[in-house]
Amino acid sequence: MESVTISEKQEKLEAVIIRFVGDSGDGMQLTGTQFSDTSAMFGNDVATFPNFPAEIRAPQGSLYGVSGFQVHIGSVQINTPGDEVDLLVAMNPAGLKTNLSSVKPGHTIIVDTDAFTKKNLTKALYESNPLEDGSLSNYRVIEVSMTSLSKEALKDVEGLDNKSITRSKNMFALGMVYWMYSRSLDYTIDFFNKKFKSKPEIIQANTKVLKAGYFFAETLELIPNSYSISPAKMEPGTYRIIMGNKATAWGFLAAAEKSGMELFLGTYPITPASDILHELVKHKHFGVKALQAEDEIAGITAAIGASFAGNLGITTTSGPGLALKGEALGLAMMIELPLVVVDVQRGGPSTGLPTKTEQSDLLQAMYGRNGESPVIVIASSTPANCFNFAYEAAKLTLEHMTPVVLLTDGYIANGSAPWKIKTVDDMPEIKTNKITEAPENWNPYDRDNDTLARKWAIPGTPGLEHRIGGLEKDKTTGNVSYVPENHEYMTKIRAEKIKRVQNYIPDLKAEFAQEGDLLVVGWGGTYGSLHSAVKQLNEEGYTNIGHAHFNYINPLPKNTDEIFKRYKKIVVCELNNGQFIQVLRSNLGEFTYSAFNKIQGLPFANLELIEKFKQLVK
């Protein structure tokens, strides 16, 4: 391809946020992914946020059918996909209408004028054409007839139907944005060549339109400025861009290999967790066994059966599925077998907001079972560390012989970020509790002195035949027991077993102010938002604000109170109506907490956090 000439007007920027929006069939997810992958290859740090409707193909042009993909790229560390955007690419009026409020005043909007027909304007509930009525005067609007220009570019390509021609317009938009940010087209062209191997005409068409957009932006001087974003300073190493759900799946693969176990996934499809299933079923070459079961309950119980038989049993779901799995999770806790339940949280309650993010399953994960049934609860906090926490979930369940619930959420599960690739050698050892021969006087409920884990005797092993079940069992033999004192003892020992996990998890750390006026507390997927806001405030001189983020919820890190003690105020920020704050209040009641909650199916916006924290330290 032609070399990129850096124009005199080119600005150097630290970071930029771009959002591509269009109809759910317009290919916005692909466009956004291509842009973020290309930027990552260039060495930028990136964070992405896809935002799409639950309907697969919502009525064309409708407001609720708008699909969006936001990319935050930078030469500095990027912690979130960002909130207000520098550039909006709107492929239709509905996309413009639903996203306009997110564009920073004075910043750029690129629209496909061909889509601003009377019909589409009506569908988007516009009374007049915003391109003509002056309502966009606060923005730099770049009007491009992308559909017609794409058609024109393809007039000589043979063998294309009308639909393919129209659909290529997203590549025109991508080409323009590539030029604006001095990106190479190579990665995307390479992608076409691989993806459409058997359809040379589609490769040709997409490449032509991509280049057409690129050259259009370069030559017609429609774009007043172009920007360049230098590579970010990142730790040296080999990287790849990874989505949270894929990282979760890979964490389990790594744990299975490290522990020498076979991985068994029992599951049922549910948004936004299904991608973990889609990823794991690919890996039969590693001996992964996956059963797409008849329902959520069969998914978890098959995984329990697999664990009983000596595999690493896991199940994946989202909120409504976790509700269905409750009884079986209680069984796994009672029979003290390894099991990981991944809950990729979405907006609730009931069916709720399936494609939107929320942190509202925390109390369900903690308490959503009959009887006294504590389990380990941990949460990952970025797309990339879904790998670490899936691995950690497997390690904890195998070493402590009790189920682990791993909470992620739609935001980090679908978001992508650079991941410095970890090898299995980099990961900590996993010691299972398996026994292969009968020790003298062995009993199924003999416990390890330190962890209180029982031994794992696997069917097929001579001399270790035993029965387990959901009925209360004798503290030693595991036989059914209705003895009152035994039940109390067993209830307490199951609780103590979870508490002792504290001895095996890392301490809580505070970032920024190590003591001071305000501690910002969060857990799970809000790490990026909270970190960015506190960082910005510290840079602005608010050096009295610290941030502590929890990945371990049950049990809490041992030193939590020591950290909390050092601040005058503690604010607990959550994407729910206040759940972790209840966990903190019941565990560490000596502190006073204030809550900052958002329940809109969306991540925290930087501005709202900054305002809140400033107010709290005033």
Place this chain on the structure above:
Amino acid sequence: METTTVKKYTSKDYTSDQEVRWCPGCDDYVILRAMQKALPEMSVDKEDVVFISGIGCSSRFPYYMNTYGMHSIHGRAPAIASGVKLSNPDLSVWIITGDGDSMAIGGNHFIHLLRRNLDLNIILFNNEIYGLTKGQFSPTSLVGQKTKSSPYGNTQPPFSAGELALGAQARFYARIGGNTPKEITQMFIEAEKFKGTSLVEILQNCPIFNNGCFVKYTDKAVREDRQLFVEHGKPMIFGKEKDKGLILNGLKLEVVTIGENGITEEDLLVHNAKEEDPTLHQMLVRSEYPMVVGVVRAFEDVTLEEREDALTEQVKAKSNFTKTNDLFFSGDTYEVE
């Protein structure tokens, strides 16, 4: 499993040290003993035998067997057992369930297990009543049956376990009376030998809440006249005098008497349990006179674990990945200096 490595066992080896706690006179005792007798006859090692049960009277069964076992939660034994079998196909896996456990709360798992055809065995204790919860009607209770939860008579028509199973593509279905220990033992042995999901339905009397529910078929005095014990390859003959038999008249089964109207043994239907088409098996299941017992259907088919194994081998042969590192560093990676 290789038969040569199998150790010798007696029924005692399969008896656990737990006190059996079913009601006096319950058929469950007969079934338990039949299993403890059947297992030593099979070419399996004791450590490879796994019993998985749900909830209900029958589901206490695993506690009484000196093997690996799990007494799980209501209705879910088929799914748990599927996980066990897929994880270790060398195990001999047995599901112990009742009519409520398998066809009410666990109905979904039951039909999907049969559809998938894993090589394991289901022993269904059908007593047409809920015993452990003390006497409510079950999905196999009869219309009009008076129970704790239907004091004026049950209004819900029952499932026939056999019809439901065949509708869900069961490859192996056998039915047997709960008071015939020898035949129960035989059914267990046949079920274990069969490659695929084997369902053995036992007409099990509950002496407390539904006493005598099968007596018109199973009572010693009427058994031979009321029951037809089918065997693959043999003519369908029954009756104390061995003079009754079944023929196909149009689309219906008909009971005939040998020696009457010129009927000879050659005119009778010959049982073909291995036939893929389940039409005739369905008719046998539906028949009330005679009540058909024995192995009604035993059609050998590919099992789920065989399909999974073959696919895994195929994928492995084609894949460049042997370690996760091969995957993690594959495709689009980039270096940061």
